[in-house]
Amino acid sequence: MCFELDSLPPVPRIAGAAVSHDDLELDAADGNRFAAFEATPDEPNGISVVVLPDVRGLYRFYEELALRFGERGYHALAIDYFGRTAGVGKRDDDFEYTEHVEKTTPEGIQTDIGAAVERLRPRTRAIFTVGFCFGGRNAWLAAASGHGLAGAVGFYGMPAERNGVPGPTQRATELEAPILALQAGADQHITADLNEAFERALAEAGVEHELVVYEGAPHSFFDRRYEEFAEASEDAWRRVLEFLERHSA
Template identity: 55%
Template structure:
């Protein structure tokens, strides 16, 4: 997993922000009913949040609220409705058996349902995916899955790991299919994702003419974006500013 169950996003709360939130259930095209959490900030950009291997839990609900406080509507999806049912789960939820059964197509369908929800009243609305770890690489995959995204952001996703989830090629194998800008925020001391993989991802995107920013934070571990990671507070702050800048660019009429 990426974060402890009691971890928090390292983002200041904006007191008094006009934000509403709710639990909801989305409807995927295959009949799947993924649980989701929505935070509404009333802005132009919609954000689909793809969690780490634990699926939907408190860290990502808090992240959605922070996004909404900055004026973005955010929907966090869960991955496990087809194997574990729909609904909230306790802290003792055994997620790894569900992760092993999660499929590439299921993640695509659930993302499509979230995108459709965010575009329910505006079919031209810019929507961005934002993912972490398992969700990081899956965020980049969605950029090649025909959702018409305005951008795809991934924290410590692996760009060259096939089969995670089931049936998934490596992101690097799909560079030619990517249809939007990419932001990657990687730890330089992540044993699971060598810096060379992130460097190769940057080169491949650039050579394909895809607007991208692949940032590797020297010495930062996997899951550095966590309030508990006090030694990496500066890296967390920088990463968050890059996320906000990316979303602001997407929201502007001249964004490509």
């Protein structure tokens, strides 16, 4: 689990920004129906973002993050992972997400991302993935999955092979879009060696990239509750927005 259920993104609201939002059900190419949350700005900037949550799937933190993107002119769509096993209904705080995470597949997740991309594509000039933890890894892998992304952003994602499944490090030569990796220096599982191997693989593959490690920051530092890491969160958010603007031109 990444964030507590009452956590919020450490991104200020923009008072007066006109954004509409909707709970959606999207249909993937394999017939899966899954939940999503869409934030649509009244004055869009032509850039869209698919928000990929952590292992718990879609909940308030990511809906709020989609709204923060929307307030800044980005068309944002946060998706859930568990339509195949848990349906599309809203879930309470006791949702046992672990058993559903174990039943996901890389192919299924990318199929769902593809459905989100296709919903966004008619109204945008550039589409990015932005993911966290489990979603960070899958955001990067989306750049190797034929979605036509302009870039992929991951917060504290696992870049290495996991449970025998190749990660972004192993698939670096397949990545077709620039990569932004925002990693936690005090992460107990994503070590400095793994980050260095990821950066080396990206460089050797000729993938445009930026990998930033926030020294001393824990996994899931991008959280308003972590006041001691507010500076790291502010820097990470700035880098995300700059990345989106730079690669959407």
